[in-house]
Structures are given as C-alpha cells and as structure tokens.
Amino acid sequence: GKLGFAIVGLGKFATEQIMPNFKDCKYARITALVSGTPDKAKKLAQEYGVAEKSVYSYENFDSIKDNPEVDIVYIILPNSMHAEYTIRAAQAGKHVLCEKPMATSVEDCEKMIAACKKANKKLMIAYRAHYEPFNLEAMDRIRKGELGKLRAITSDHGRPVKPTEDKADSWRVVKKLAGGGSLMDIGIYALNACRYLTGEEPVEITAQEFSDKSDPRFKEVEDNIHFTLRFPSGVLASCTSSYSYSEVKRGRAFGDKAWLDLDPLSDYKEHTMKIGSDEGKQEPKIKEGNQFAAELDHMAECVRDNKTPKTPGEEGLKDVRYIMAIYEAAKKGKAVKV
Ligand code: NAD
Missing domain, CATH: 3.40.50.720 (NAD(P)-binding Rossmann-like Domain)
Incomplete structure (x- = not known):
C-alpha cells in the first residue's frame, strides 16, 4: 500500500x-x-x-x-x-x-x-534536483569521467522577487520568515549543485553582496550575492544568486576534456543538457521525469x-552552514575557511 x-x-x-x-x-x-x-x-x-x-x-x-x-x-x-x-x-x-x-x-x-x-x-x-533525471545523468557522466578532470563550475540562480504582486513572495522579503534573501531561496540551488556535481565539500568560500537599499524589497534581505567555493580537488565554483535579474536557473561543469551545461538546471520541467568539446557539441536525449x-x-x-x-537532514544542515559562511565572507570581505 x-x-x-x-x-x-x-x-x-x-x-x-x-x-x-x-x-x-x-x-x-x-x-x-x-x-x-x-x-x-x-x-x-x-x-x-x-x-x-x-x-x-x-x-x-x-x-x-x-x-x-x-x-x-x-x-x-x-x-x-x-x-x-x-x-x-x-x-x-x-x-x-x-x-x-x-x-x-x-x-x-x-x-x-x-x-x-x-x-x-x-x-x-x-532537494528535488537529486530526483530529477537531467541532474542525475549529469552526476553520472561526471563521475564516469566523461568531462575528464573537473576544473570549474559556474551556476546562476535568480528571478525577480515580487512581494506586492505575488503573495508567495511577500514573506520572502521579511527576514524573520525567510531567514535571508535570494541565497536562502534560490541561490541554494547553485550551492547544492556545486556539491553534488563535484561530489565534494567546499573548503574555502569568498563572497560579495550588493542590494539596493532604496528598493523596498531589499530593506531586510539581500538581492545580489555572488560566491566562490574552492573544493579539495582544486575545482573552483563561481555562483551568482539574485532577486532582481530576469529568471535564470543554470549550471555548467568544466572538465579538461569537455563541458556539460544544464539550462535550466533546477526548473520544474523542460530541462536541457548540452555537452561540448573539441569534437563538437551534443545534446543527449534524456527522458523528462516527474521529479x-x-x-x-x-x-x-x-x-x-x-x-x-x-x-537527509544532514544534507540540509551542510547547505545552511555554507550559506552562513557565504554571508560571513560577504560581510567581512574576506575568505572564510569551512
Ligand atoms: P507560500 O507563501 O505560497 O506558502 C506558504 C504557506 O504557509 C501559505 O499557505 C501560508 O498561508 C502559510 N503560512 C502559515 N503561517 C504563515 C505565516 N506566519 N506567514 C506566512 N505564511 C504562513 O510560499 P511557497 O512558495 O509555497 O513556499 C513555501 C516553502 O516551500 C518555502 O520553504 C519555500 O522555500 C519552499 N519552496 C520550494 C520549492 C521547490 O522547488 N522545492 C519551490 C517553491 C517553494
């Protein structure tokens, strides 16, 4: 049953x-x-x-x-x-x-x-991306070495937050309810993707934040926050998170043999994967699934x-720890070891 x-x-x-x-x-x-x-x-x-x-x-x-x-x-x-x-x-x-x-x-x-x-x-x-076929296929191809040695990752996740138009966004700009801004809500997909695409935990984090304080949406929570993660293997990840740019939810892994692009990486549907190298580009056929x-x-x-x-809960805890380290790095203007 x-x-x-x-x-x-x-x-x-x-x-x-x-x-x-x-x-x-x-x-x-x-x-x-x-x-x-x-x-x-x-x-x-x-x-x-x-x-x-x-x-x-x-x-x-x-x-x-x-x-x-x-x-x-x-x-x-x-x-x-x-x-x-x-x-x-x-x-x-x-x-x-x-x-x-x-x-x-x-x-x-x-x-x-x-x-x-x-x-x-x-x-x-x-974390629905862990149950989504394009992301699972990306993890599998990276683990099997299809991209060669992984060197870098970029991921961008953002959308314009609209608290006056969309009730679901009204609590998202209130720090007491949301905990933070774009990073807590959508940048977390970039952070989590860097971890599951590498299969590693970051050791060092840097970050910069900018929010227009004259915009009523960003009185309490952040808008733009960019961060880098350094992984033990030497992979460097560079991510952007925003509550003001037009919607993007993408990620790319760069290996020494090929790159792999997911755009979108974390949407509800209609994912795409592209793989490129000296030999040209391909778009693997992957069956869309109900994540x-x-x-x-x-x-x-x-x-x-x-x-x-x-x-499990431990996975959620890790991201919240890294999110706090990203906020700390942005505030101090200094790299934070994690
Ligand atoms: P929402 O505002 O539409 O839903 C929140 C619900 O909580 C509403 O029904 C609201 O009435 C209720 N609520 C109870 N007490 C409340 C209070 N004190 N203040 C405000 N609302 C209160 O928001 P949502 O977009 O459905 O997000 C809900 C959760 O789901 C968030 O944690 C969000 O991060 C998560 N979420 C996840 C995904 C995903 O793809 N995994 C997508 C959207 C939202």
Whole structure:
C-alpha cells in the first residue's frame, strides 16, 4: 500500500506543484492537510479525497499523532517555520519531509535532526534536483569521467522577487520568515549543485553582496550575492544568486576534456543538457521525469524499507552552514575557511 502524507502549509508550491504530482506516485498518497485557512483546506480536502477529520489547523496539529493514516508530514511553510513544525511532527511520531532551505539557522537544523533522531523518525530535505533525471545523468557522466578532470563550475540562480504582486513572495522579503534573501531561496540551488556535481565539500568560500537599499524589497534581505567555493580537488565554483535579474536557473561543469551545461538546471520541467568539446557539441536525449513524484516515492520507500534518504537532514544542515559562511565572507570581505 501507499504511505500517507500530511501536507503542512497549503501555499503556492504545495497546491500548484506538490499536491497535483501525487497522481504519479507509486508509494505515496495525501491523507491529511494542515492549514490556517479552513475554507481553503476544506475545498482541497474534497478535491484530493482527504477525510474531513484529517484536516488540521496549526493549533490542533499535534493531535495528528492519533491519526494512523499519516506516516509522513511534509512541511511546506515559510523557511523560519520549518524547525518548529518538523520538531512537532517528530514528537507526534511522524517521519518528516521538509522543504529547502532546511531552516534559517544552523542551531535550528541541529535541533530538527536531534528531534527526529530521538523519535527514531526519518528526516529528508526536499532537494528535488537529486530526483530529477537531467541532474542525475549529469552526476553520472561526471563521475564516469566523461568531462575528464573537473576544473570549474559556474551556476546562476535568480528571478525577480515580487512581494506586492505575488503573495508567495511577500514573506520572502521579511527576514524573520525567510531567514535571508535570494541565497536562502534560490541561490541554494547553485550551492547544492556545486556539491553534488563535484561530489565534494567546499573548503574555502569568498563572497560579495550588493542590494539596493532604496528598493523596498531589499530593506531586510539581500538581492545580489555572488560566491566562490574552492573544493579539495582544486575545482573552483563561481555562483551568482539574485532577486532582481530576469529568471535564470543554470549550471555548467568544466572538465579538461569537455563541458556539460544544464539550462535550466533546477526548473520544474523542460530541462536541457548540452555537452561540448573539441569534437563538437551534443545534446543527449534524456527522458523528462516527474521529479516531484520521484522525491515523494523516495521518502515513502525510505520509511517503508527503513533506509536513510539520499538527502537527509544532514544534507540540509551542510547547505545552511555554507550559506552562513557565504554571508560571513560577504560581510567581512574576506575568505572564510569551512
Ligand atoms: P507560500 O507563501 O505560497 O506558502 C506558504 C504557506 O504557509 C501559505 O499557505 C501560508 O498561508 C502559510 N503560512 C502559515 N503561517 C504563515 C505565516 N506566519 N506567514 C506566512 N505564511 C504562513 O510560499 P511557497 O512558495 O509555497 O513556499 C513555501 C516553502 O516551500 C518555502 O520553504 C519555500 O522555500 C519552499 N519552496 C520550494 C520549492 C521547490 O522547488 N522545492 C519551490 C517553491 C517553494
């Protein structure tokens, strides 16, 4: 049978991307909803066949412990709320899938890991690129040496944030809820990609930030932040993250034999891969897959088979640590060793 998921937070990403994609899941189904807006929750419960008694508010959320239909709680709330709801879910005896960024501080990430460990529950961070066919193929080709020795990576991730037009963006410019700006939200894809494309952890970080403080969007959170990562093998990665440039989500790995380009690297669909060298360019045929369904099924399989997820809490914690080091390097104007 399929494992039951409770969706916590019925916002834009939950309702437009996650919930509709359960239709392609083999091992996962929606069995509960948690929302502060009863009308919206009721309507979605009807649409997705969720029992009325399995619709919770943030106040009575903890009683989800008595619902045997719920195996896994999926947290899709503003970033600074991830920690509280992950911990409450673990204490209610449920496994947790949590959106990126894992939390807005290293301490919160550590508390989340500890709470799930104490309750003997799985914790997975929803890094969907790790379940997306083009990214998996890129990792595979790099590991097999198709590019030769990896020398450099570049990745750019940004989009114009629109807090007055899009409700989902309104909390993204509030530091208390978002934790930070473009880096926490979208630059994290560049950071994470540098790590999974190299298969290494960075040892040194530099960064520069610029935000126009007269723009009301950037009173509290950063706009442009560029960073470099030096990896033990000598690979240098150079990334940009922005809340003001026209949408880009790309990455390129440069080897001594060939380069590999993903553009987009981290979109919801329509990825492309190009590989180039002295011998010319090619565009490998890769079948587009449902990364959301693959991610949800992976979580369900890990719970069913008592396995550690490919992207556990520790993976989310690492990125939050590097994000803090990027902010520190930008602030000090000096390289930070990690
Ligand atoms: P959203 O604002 O549309 O959704 C957040 C939900 O939380 C809303 O339903 C809102 O009502 C609810 N909420 C509860 N308490 C709140 C409070 N105090 N303030 C504000 N909202 C509150 O945002 P979203 O774009 O769906 O993002 C939600 C989470 O999902 C974020 O952590 C974000 O980083 C993540 N996300 C991930 C991806 C991805 O591709 N993996 C894409 C988009 C968003």
